[in-house]
Every structure is written in structure tokens, then in C-alpha cells.
Amino acid sequence: MNHFPGTWGRPRDDVYGPYDASYLRSTGPKAHTQSPAVTGTSVIAVKFNGGVAIAADNLASYGSLARFTDVKRLRVFGNAAVVGFSGDVSDMQYIDRLLESMDIRENYSAHGNQLNAKNLHTYLSKVLYKRRSEFNPLWNHILVAGFDGDKKPFLSSADLLGTTFSAPHLATGFGAHLAVPILRRLFPEERPIDEITKEDAVSALRDCLKVLWYRDARSLDKYSLAVITHEGIEVQEDQQIEAQSWAFAETIKGYGAQVV
């Protein structure tokens, strides 16, 4: 009989060997997120005369598996802004909860001091930067579209490091490589934003999404599109990429079982 109550009910040391107490330790090194798990791919957005258009497909991938095909990655904030998320979907949902509670808090004010898209972008970039400084980043690259304090169209990005960037058209993820060159060709720097109509911007986004669907293996042909103008925010979810033609695929060589 062992007279130490602490050992009662435990596997006997003489039978099983001494218990490794390190399993009981509750302190010590802790690993934060090293990589995202369920992810969304590109978000693309374009400024036009009197507003901003933004689009993202409805897919959440688990690695290379197309896991969820009905995920809405565009988030409308009040009547002021749309936030597009790429990257980790659970972190997107966390940020979504932050925005939700902030929206409620803001609406208590009776004086019409609403946060605009620029304020929202500043806030989100600070949140992302704080988290990367704790070595526990929120694994997202976001685009914020809307209007700034002077009622001018606003479009800016923030990534998981807290880096911010703005341009007349922006894309995250694979879109930064595939969509931005197309957008630059359609809307070169010389072309003033005043000349770009809403229809131009929307059709450019649809074209870019089609190219992404062709060439980005983590993309989907179902997507959401939001247009922000002074009249309000118009969101279309469950859009389908039309007029697909995979003829070009025949000419692609150099992958898989193909020999020549």
C-alpha cells in the first residue's frame, strides 16, 4: 500500500514506469497559427466614376479541396462600405464579429457620425498589425471599398502583416498576379477614373473572375459582386460565370500524364 494519496488511482510505476509529468504541464511554449486552414482565394475591386465595384468567388477551400461552395466573402458594413476577405475563413468570421459589434456600437450615436470606408480600413489595418505584432496573425488579406470623408470613392487593402496599400484597382491572392495586369490594361494610369463607368468596372470584374476561374485551381465559377455608389450598396450573391470556353485548355502542354 502506497501511503501517498497523490499516487492513488494512478498506473503503478513498478509496472508501467514513472509517469511523464511533462504531460501535466500547463505552461511552456505555445504555437500560434502557422498556416491558414480553410481559405478563400482572390478578391478584386475597381474604382469607377462615382463608386467602387468589388467581387469575390463563393468558395472556401480546405487545402486543395473545394470544401464549401456557398461562402460569402463580401461583407457589407452599414451603408458605408464593403469589406472583401481572402485568406483564412475562420479569421474572416472573427473579423466579421468585430465589425458587427462595432456597427452596433456606432449606431447608438444619435448624431449621424457614421464610420466611413476609410475609417474602417484604418481600424482593420490596426487590428491586423496588432495581431501580427503578437506573432498571432489574422491570416487575411482584405480589400475595403466605399467612400472617404470627402465622399470620394475609396479603395484600399490591408494584409496579415498590417501592410496597407491603395490603388484605383486592387486584387488579393492569385488575382494580384492574374487580374491586376488585365485591369491595368483596361484602365491604364492615363485614363482618368471619371471616364470609367459602372458598367465598365463590373464587366472588367466579370472578365477577371473568368480568367481566375480558368487558371486559379482554388477558384469557383460562382461569385458575389457588390457595387457601392452614393445611391447605396447593391450586392449580388450567387452569380455564375457565363460563356465559358475551355478550348484554350487543349493547347496547354507540360502538365500531368501528357508526354509531348
Added chain:
Amino acid sequence: MFRNNYDNDAVTFSPQGRIFQVEYAQEAVKQGSVVVGLVNKTHAVLVGLKRNAEELSSYQKKIIEVDSHMGIAIAGLASDARVLSNYMKQQCLGSRMTYGRAMPVDRIVTQIADRAQTNTQQYGKRPYGVGLLVAGVDEAGPHLFEFQPSGMTQEMLACAIGARSQMARTYLERNLDQLNESSRDELITHGLRALKETLSQDKELTVDNTSVGVVGVSGKQGAGKIESFKLYEGQQLLPLLEALERSDAGETKEETMEVDS
């Protein structure tokens, strides 16, 4: 001897439903020298009467700039006011830092009100012995708020707190119609005149004992859309006090004309 058993702390009600410590704190506000605040469609103005403890000392500051779009005028314990104004300054900077936006006036007023209320509900704390007039501009235009040690806040069109402030309030009530339509300079003059009403016979407004703060919307677009908080003290007050004298002279003239006819 009569002894009040319900004023030993700030958290106990008297059987009549009063909290004496809070009422005493409100007395401290009445001991402070008077400050006046008023708003029109474009501007908010704070006017204060400064006191010096003795002939050789400096005058106690009455108006503090909180941020470029907001200022406060204080009546009561100046050291309590400093604690509150430092807190307000920090919150305003925090708002600019995290949102890139100037703190909305009603928001910061609610925050100091919550702090003041906490002091009336937690054992071992004491209420702030100071009343504030908070003047500022935000997206919705100029605002004036009154803050009391009890944690009560109210948005005001015009207000005066501190010693003999009743005279100023009477003036403001009588001239309320004119305030809203007045220009920036007329609003300052109205403020100074309200302040003057509170003075005792042998006193007058000088560049040493007066303090004026102005903030407003400029009507311009972009970065310059607010007229930043400006504090007038010392020699800067001369044109304002002269404008007051001119308007007073104009009024007495009108009166004598009426008498003549």
C-alpha cells in the same frame, strides 16, 4: 447638534432618496468661477472668468483644448478637471489613431459621464468636484454639452455654470432667439456679455481675467472643413473686448434715443 448620517460616502442613499456627497460635489461646482458656453449653426463658443488666488499669483486656467475640434471650460476643482481633460485628450488621440477620425462630441461626453457615474456607485470613491462645458464640432456640426459631477450630461444651446452663473443664464435665455442666427463674432460678444452680467459691481472684464475658446465648421471641403479650436487669452482678447464695448455702446445709444423720443 444635528448630524447627517447619510453623507459619509458617495454610495449611500438618504431615506429621501438623495446622495449627499454628490450634492456636495455639485456645490463645489457652484464655488468655481463662472464659465459660459453657447452655440449657433456654425460655431461653439466657451467664455470663462479666470480668478487669481492672490495678487501675486497667476490666473487659474478655465478653458482647455482637448483636441483640434474640441475644448472644455471648467468650474470647480481644477485638478479634477485636469484628470478628466487628460482622459479626454487620450481618448481623442486614440480615436484619431485607430479610426483616423475625430472623436464625435457626444461619444466622449458619454464616456466621461460613465466615469463620473462610476464614482457615485463604488465604495471608497468620490465624485468629481467639477462641472464641464464641452464644446466641439463633428460630422453633425457644432455641439455644446454640460457635464455634472453626478454623471448627468445634457446637450445645450447655451449654458453657464459656476458662481453667480444664474445672471448669465438669464441673459442667455432672454437672447436665445438671437444666438442661433448670430455670426461667429456676434456669438463671442453674446458670450462675453453673458459673462459680464455675472460680475459684481466693482469688477470688469480685462485681458487678464477673461478667456475665450472658439471652434466651428468652416463650410469648406476636405482637410480644412473645421475651424480648429482657438483659445484667446491675454492681448489676443483686445479685439473681442473692444467689440463687446462697441456693441454695449450701441445698445445704450439706442436706449437713450428711445428715451429722447
